Amino acid sequence: ATIPGRFAQVVSRFPNRIAVSTPNTQWTYSELDDYSGVLACEIIDRVGAGSEPVALLMEHAAPLIAAILGVLKAGKIYLALDPTDLAARIAAMLGHAHARLLLTDKTNAPLAHSLAAGRLQVMEIDDHFATHSESTISVEVSPEVGAWLMYTSGSTGAPKGVWQNHCNVVHHTDVYSDMIKLTADDRLSLLTS
Secondary structure: OOHHHHHHHHHHHOOOOEEEEOOOOEEEHHHHHHHHHHHHHHHHHHHOOOOOEEEEEOOOOHHHHHHHHHHHHOOOEEEEEOOOOOHHHHHHHHHHHOOOEEEEOOOOHHHHHHHHOOOOEEEEOOHHHHHOOOOOOOOOOOOOOEEEEEEOOOOOOOOOEEEEEHHHHHHHHHHHHHHOOOOOOOOOOOOOO
């Protein structure tokens, strides 16, 4: 199984249920599917097909969720960066990951542009992509390819990149969901960096 494949199953079962709710935004699964599809198409237009890291430097808001799904639908690996980290640490992770594209929001755009310094493309996204027409993405994603890349705290020296593939993430999610008995009526908060 892949994350976009599992998400498509949820969209088909609950298209009109609320998927993401923030103080400023409320999206159904169908809307989130459409918005992330638009982003996936824009990502492929900018860097082409193939598995590679795409960095995210964004606030905890609805566009971040759409960006994660958009990156995964495009067959890419997402690297979530914490805007509160030191700029030198973020720059080191970007350099090590060899990301060619950095997605950001208005709040973090100045930092993103300074970190990119002409070495990678910056794509600013916010709620504006919600106004675009529906897009269909047809990238085949293998369960064995990378889904996300994270960096260790660096307590033993320099931070090290660790990635997980789609199969592992879906398996971990299934085990977690079964362990705490999640149902379609439950809600989870986005708390971690």
